[in-house]
Amino acid sequence: MIRPFGEAALLVDTASADRAQALAADLQREPIPGVIAAIPGLGSLLVELDPLAADPEAVRDAVATRLTHVAEQAAGTRLRTIPVAYGGEMGPDLPDVADLTGLSEAEVVERHATAELRVLFDGFAPGFAYLGDLPVELRVARLETPRTRTPTGSVAIAGLMSGVYPAALPGGWRVIGRTPVTLFDPRRDPPAYLMPGDRVRFERIAAEERERHAGVPDDW
Amino acid sequence: MTIEILEPGPLTTVQDAFGRPGWRHVGVPVGGAADPWSARLANRLVGNPDDAPLLEITLGGALIATDELAWMALTGGLRAEAGAIELPIHEAWRLRPGGSVRIRAADGARGYLAIRGGFLVERVLGSTATDLRAGFGGLEGRALLAGDRLEVGPMTGPTARWTGTRSTGPIRIVAGPHTAAIDALGAEWTVAVEADRAGVRLDGPRIEGGEVPSMGLPLGAIQVPPDGRPIVMLADRPVTGGYRAPASVIRADIGRVAQLLTGDGLSFASVTAEEAIKALHQAEGELAKIEPLEAAGEDGLAWAGSHE
Numbered sequence: 087m088i089r090p091f092g093e094a095a096l097l098v099d100t101a102s103a104d105r106a107q108a109l110a111a112d113l114q115r116e117p118i119p120g121v122i123a124a125i126p127g128l129g130s131l132l133v134e135l136d137p138l139a140a141d142p143e144a145v146r147d148a149v150a151t152r153l154t155h156v157a158e159q160a161a162g163t164r165l166r167t168i169p170v171a172y173g174g175e176m177g178p179d180l181p182d183v184a185d186l187t188g189l190s191e192a193e194v195v196e197r198h199a200t201a202e203l204r205v206l207f208d209g210f211a212p213g214f215a216y217l218g219d220l221p222v223e224l225r226v227a228r229l230e231t232p233r234t235r236t237p238t239g240s241v242a243i244a245g246l247m248s249g250v251y252p253a254a255l256p257g258g259w260r261v262i263g264r265t266p267v268t269l270f271d272p273r274r275d276p277p278a279y280l281m282p283g284d285r286v287r288f289e290r291i292a293a294e295e296r297e298r299h300a301g302v303p304d305d306w
Numbered sequence: 307m308t309i310e311i312l313e314p315g316p317l318t319t320v321q322d323a324f325g326r327p328g329w330r331h332v333g334v335p336v337g338g339a340a341d342p343w344s345a346r347l348a349n350r351l352v353g354n355p356d357d358a359p360l361l362e363i364t365l366g367g368a369l370i371a372t373d374e375l376a377w378m379a380l381t382g383g384l385r386a387e388a389g390a391i392e393l394p395i396h397e398a399w400r401l402r403p404g405g406s407v408r409i410r411a412a413d414g415a416r417g418y419l420a421i422r423g424g425f426l427v428e429r430v431l432g433s434t435a436t437d438l439r440a441g442f443g444g445l446e447g448r449a450l451l452a453g454d455r456l457e458v459g460p461m462t463g464p465t466a467r468w469t470g471t472r473s474t475g476p477i478r479i480v481a482g483p484h485t486a487a488i489d490a491l492g493a494e495w496t497v498a499v500e501a502d503r504a505g506v507r508l509d510g511p512r513i514e515g516g517e518v519p520s521m522g523l524p525l526g527a528i529q530v531p532p533d534g535r536p537i538v539m540l541a542d543r544p545v546t547g548g549y550r551a552p553a554s555v556i557r558a559d560i561g562r563v564a565q566l567l568t569g570d571g572l573s574f575a576s577v578t579a580e581e582a583i584k585a586l587h588q589a590e591g592e593l594a595k596i597e598p599l600e601a602a603g604e605d606g607l608a609w610a611g612s613h614e
Binding site (some may be wrong): 093137211 | 334431439483524525554555582
């Protein structure tokens, strides 16, 4: 389904984040005249056009044709490993997550750190990647009262998604750990470490090891 | 040439007209001027390219000085004075060396002060706009403070006055993608206290809202959270949003929304996408209605201000 979203954008229902990424990649490889941006969502792709130059009907038809041809994107080949110090001061919500899930804190950490996740899309803030899907036993609701400030590097979960706060931001996800790595730097190209389609794993580190891992990852 | 911010007012930032539309897939908001139409006009009046860095001044209360003769222009919803002289809006004027301009509240939320030559600030991810939340762009990624100095580029283009008009009346919207509540938007609305560069919340009847899977948000999208209070999304909106969107404000009118003040009333009028595109071409035509100022000699310093 393709619906107009204002006079200068189409919201393309792709049913999955994978297919949204596949269509975005296809549009980048082979641009449709008049299309100026494609922004992946959870089950959709926002296709923006130049309203002064594009032929909206032609763009809509071309996107519809592309959509029928793109396959579900195979799992991305790039694997990102994010070191995390779990619990304690770094993960203040770990005890609550254990309570809510009926798991021990160690089990929560073990399941989070062994899951292989994918970047579904980036949003919320520069460099913030929505990672999914978590194992169902880690599914928890958001905080009832969001924090006004979640520290930089906080590793958090909500629903079936996990995310890492690239900067100190307000947020309602439950924080179970913290990573010392830089995730967003506007002066690097690309500016984000985690891009749509990347595979992501979390690696448990001790709080004392954080300094060794701090800064820009080698494989940016 | 150096411009000094003597008083910044409640919020003054360096912005450009177009922001960073190309980095949303990594979560970077578009940003840029909240009223991009006024920003482009201000630049054109001082002979700058449309996307030259300029000042977005919120609600007034700013005092800005120059060390050399400077051509400037103010557009948008504020007004300017130099000493006791009321300066024209939508027309370039000169500030003498050592002079200062006071920007005051008028009928809108934001003014755009362009200077001939543009401000020399770093380009980050293709734009000079300040991203206040992420803390980059503009001057050190932050709002301007008293004592800040900005360097000005070499002067080039001709100065001008504007002779066009801006649309009035209801704010025009195009339906979609979640059209169920579109008729309910026909009510009378009032701008709520929550009105900033990211969006403008509206008070009025509660309408049908709710959550949807996160989706990319175009400029002007009207999101309705579960509380039923619509929010019109502006320049600093997040890349994605998870609320129902019954309609979007058309591009030709989005700058007018950015000029609304808390307590202002507004109503929406539904138009087709074709009408919206026609309105955009019209707005572009009005933007282009500028006439060059007479080549003024030294006696043309009528608008040269003195220190306050």
